[in-house]
Amino acid sequence: MGWGIFGTEAAERINWSRLRQERKERALKHVKDAGFGAFVALYEENIRYISGTRAAPWVRNKPGLRYALLLSDGTLIVYDQGDNWKHTKRLCPWVDKVKYSYAVWIKGASGAASLEQAIKFLSDIKTEMKEHGVGDLPLAIDFVDFNIIKAAQKVGINVVDGLGVIHEARAVKTQDEIEAEKVAAAIADAVHYEATQILRPGISENKVMAHLYKFAYSIPNVDHIETIIVSSGPLSWPNYRNFTDRIIEYGDLVLIDVVIAWNGYHTCHYRTYSVGKQPTQEQKDYYQMALDWLNSAIKAVRPGATTKDIAEKFPEASKVWGYREEEEAAANLWGHGLGLSHYDLPLVSRITSIKYPYPIKENMIFALETQHGKDFQWGVRIERMLRVTDTGYETLDKFPVDEIITVPWSYTKEV
Incomplete structure (x- = not known):
């Protein structure tokens, strides 16, 4: 990260206008190459990708409250919940048209009233597609439920799977997106450092989590926290991937994962802490095994390689833990893309x-x-x-990984 996190007239930093335009262009190219007349995004990360608009965090798990339509001629229409469209129209002048949404229903809703709203939703989109000369072409969509399936038949519109298109567009980042991810990674590093200042015997997992949430949100433009996992002692294996009110004890190992978003761009990186004392030799040996697996996989990363090349560097679950199938070790040894979602392409897994x-x-x-x-x-x-x-890779996080971090912490090795 070569500069501050705010814009200034004296330096070219992240160019948000360029970022929005290049994202839209990438999505549009994939839509047109697939032969679709339009793409409608209901998931928040896809709405944000094509439109550069943002909703409140509570909307993220409710696809359909708002949505965005990208027509193959490049026209962008955003539909916001109720009269929130007025805010979007005022704040986001780059959007061609802003309307209120018909999505009174939320994903998975049922009944005649919900079906009627789905019919209104698709009828309006069909009208827009006709006006732009693509009424006979397929409509790609990133979310479907039974209401949408029935409504598509009623309205007479060919609804097709649009997830592959938008996932492909989002997989490769623009230069401005890369810089945003670097800022986000620096913030996540700072969250881990903050953890070293508060971890101690007697503090509970939920208090650690709450403190780190407050710290992260105190940094300007951290606009979402997906999770901050704090798993300690017996909850660290199998990794509970959550937090509880468990009191952290002297000598516990604690796993912390920081999944935050800065201007929408997500992080995800774990570190392991030993509270109050040095870890045992056995714990150090297990950590070294995990570190060796990780470093072996990282060395396989380069353009032209595949996820298979990386995943094969991970040991088989049957040989490490005696599991019958790889699914039993899901997320133990793996990789996932990062961007406007916690999970982008690529996915790396032996599964x-x-x-x-x-x-x-x-x-x-x-x-x-x-x-x-x-x-x-x-x-x-x-x-x-x-x-x-x-030619290969660069690591975006800088917080130490060469050993289990003992707290209270005094790091002397070169990072």
């Missing part, structure tokens, strides 16, 4: 990547993570954020 390899491309950003432990005693987990360069 799917061996059979269905996906190409690694320059300027993808994703996290790789490994973990190990002893059931209901202690566990270790490590995660790093990477950008694919023209």
Whole structure:
């Protein structure tokens, strides 16, 4: 990160206008190449990607309250809930047209009233598509429920799967998106450093989580926290991936994952802490195994490689933990893209990547993570954020990973 987080007339920093335009252009190219007449986004990360508009965090898990329509001629229409459209129209002049949405229903709603709203939703979109000369072409959509399926038949519009199109568009980041991810990674590093200042015997997991939430939200333009996982002691293996009111004890290992979003761009990186004392030799040995697995996978990252090449660096779940299928170790050894969602492409996992390899491309950003432990005693987990360069990779996070971090903390090795 080469500059501050605010815009200034004296330096070219993140160019938000350029970022919005280049995202829209990428999405539009994929829509047109697929032969679609339009793409309608109901999931918030996709709405934001194509329109540069933002809703409140509580809308994120309710696709349909608002949506955005990108027509194949480049026209962008945003539909906001109720009279919120007035705010969008005033704040986002780059949007071609702003309307109120017909999505009174929320995902999974049922009944005649919900179906009627779905019919209004698709009827309006069909009208817009006709006006732009693409009424006979398919409408790509990123979310479907039974109401939408029935409404499409009633309205006479060909609704097709649009997730692949938008996922492909989002997979490779623009230069401004990369800079946004670097800022986000620096903030997540700071959250981990803050954790070293408060972790101690006697504090509970929920108090650690609450403190770190407050710290993260105190940084300007951190606009969402997906989660801050705090799993300690017996909850660190298997990794509970949550937080409780458990009191952290002297000698506990604690796993912390920081998943925040700065201007929409997400982080995800774990670190492992030992509270009050040095970890045991056995714990250090398990951590080194996990670190070796991670570093081996990272070294396989380069343009032209595939997710299979990376996933094969992870050991088989049957050999490490005696599991019958890889699914039992889901998320123990894996990787996932980062961007406007916590999970973008690519996905790296022995579950799917061996059979269905996906190409690694320059300027993808994703996290790789490994973990190990002893059931209901202690566990270790490590995660790093990477950008694919023209020859390999760069790591975006800088907080130390070479060993379990003992708190109180005094780091002397060179990072």
